[in-house]
Amino acid sequence: MDFEPISELPLTASNLDRATAKRRDPIWLEGLKDDPTTRFIATKDGNAFYRNGEQNALLFFTLDEVKSAGISSAESIFLGMSDTSPFFSLNLTDDNTEDGIANFGEFIDLRKSAPLLSPLEGEIATLVKAIHHWRENHIFCGRCGAPNLPHEGGNILKCSDEECGRLHFPRTDAAVIVVVEWGDKCLLGRQRQWPNRMFSCLAGFVDPGETIENTVRREVLEETGVKVGEVRYMASQPWPFPASLMLGFRAKALSDEINIDPEEIDEARWFSRGEIKEAFLRGDLTLPGRISISRWLLEGWFNEGEEGELSAIEATKKR
Ligand SMILES: [Zn+2]
Known part of the structure; x- marks a missing residue:
């Protein structure tokens, strides 16, 4: 399986020395x-x-x-x-x-x-x-209920109760996001609260005690009924809306029959690159925003095909 990332992913720079010591x-x-x-x-x-x-x-x-x-x-x-x-x-x-x-x-x-x-x-x-x-x-200590105080410049909190004194570290919620492939098509879903016509990669939070590869398989199966075999990690992106770390994957489906869980998503569909291009140009399809790893994963997949680059197609649409 040959998956090539295509461009810089926004919000992933590491120019800051956090000066931990x-x-x-x-x-x-x-x-x-x-x-x-x-x-x-x-x-x-x-x-x-x-x-x-x-x-x-x-x-x-x-x-x-x-x-x-x-x-x-x-x-x-x-x-x-x-x-x-x-x-x-x-x-x-x-x-x-x-x-x-x-x-x-x-x-x-x-x-x-x-x-x-x-x-x-x-x-x-x-x-x-x-x-x-x-x-x-995290105003209060989760163990004893006393107020927390900033520690080490403020990116750690320390319980103000002397006996407790527990250190609290920033919480980051791990979530997977995935482009699932079946032949020359990819699986996209939409949630009810999203803007009209918007489709995006499937995503979900990692459960305690679960590998991230198994989260991919579980989430795709739960939301769409599609079984996933091979999964490959691509990149991560901090997503502070409010506290996620998005772990981006590409994966191969083992079957193409869709059976959605309406509690989880509104709709899921297989899209070929040609269908995405046509629907996108017609204005019948809205894709995730350019800063998101969802868009980055989707572009990586799309640009491997014969329909050109997704960003160039978007530029012609705006002209
Ligand atoms: Zn405490």
């Missing part, structure tokens, strides 16, 4: 905040703050700018370091004034901003979104 030193961390090369990213409800203008670029504040904007008291999380700068996020709440920064730009959801970000910006915006959601949902 150094961040254990609180004196080093405090010193970093006064470092003139340090940059601060303002966030609210997990959304980062972007500069006004044609290009939505993350706005990196200096310490002086943070102070004069009146947001230096917001809770900070140490994100890591690039070649040139350490980065902290400043999480604004309703207690903080936004007046000092309001003229510069706005808070934007990552789903909207992602296609326009550089790899480093995408990595930072993904990290702050994921950490924020986890912190918001």
